[in-house]
Amino acid sequence: CMVSFSLTTWALIGWASRDPTADFVGWSVLLWPFIISSQANVFDATNSQIQVEHDKKRRQFVIRLNGSHDRAVLLYEYVGKKTVDLQHTEVPDAYRGRGIAKHLAKAAMDFVVEEDLKAHLTCWYIQKYVKENPQPQYFEHIYQ
Incomplete structure (x- = not known):
């Protein structure tokens, strides 16, 4: 720790x-x-119940770390009526390597599937997440 x-x-x-x-x-x-x-004050992703919030207005998924002071975010934009670009995932340096980004990636990909959207995977981490978690429902929604 x-x-x-x-x-x-x-x-x-x-x-x-x-x-x-x-x-x-x-x-x-x-x-x-x-x-x-x-x-x-140390955040432990393995012992904590991680809650991902979806802020549709700001087009981002957020995990509040250490109360509400620090945040991990995944940003996306609509690039068409039914197409989103998952652009960027950011976890503060002090919290990296604890599995936090995977919760953001899962929430974003689940959103894409639930809303029947197509997704551009601009963010390298989302690309990695999909590769390491091969779900058929994800592949059906990735824009090639």
């Missing part, structure tokens, strides 16, 4: 490391409240 430290935490680490009598146990006890509070 990755823990991010605040400037205050790093200042305390620096302060503790300057004390020649401070050892690992000494400063780890000192930092324990900061480590606990930092871990509480």
Whole structure:
């Protein structure tokens, strides 16, 4: 699990490391409240119920991370009456590699199928997702 430290935490680490009598146990006890509070803000896609919101007005799928401060998004545009271009997927650096983008990709592809649309897959991640999750209903809706 990755823990991010605040400037205050790093200042305390620096302060503790300057004390020649401070050892690992000494400063780890000192930092324990900061480590606990930092871990509480870490988003874990495997242990969390991920909720994808579809904002049709803004043409995007959104996952709110860490409350509502950080967001992962998948953007799309209508390029015809029944054709969408799945353009871009973005997950903040701190949350990458946790399986978040796949939830956006699945929601977007399910939307395409449910609405009986055709999809251009401009976004490289959506292309990868479809390749790694070969669903016949997806292939029927991909614009060739």
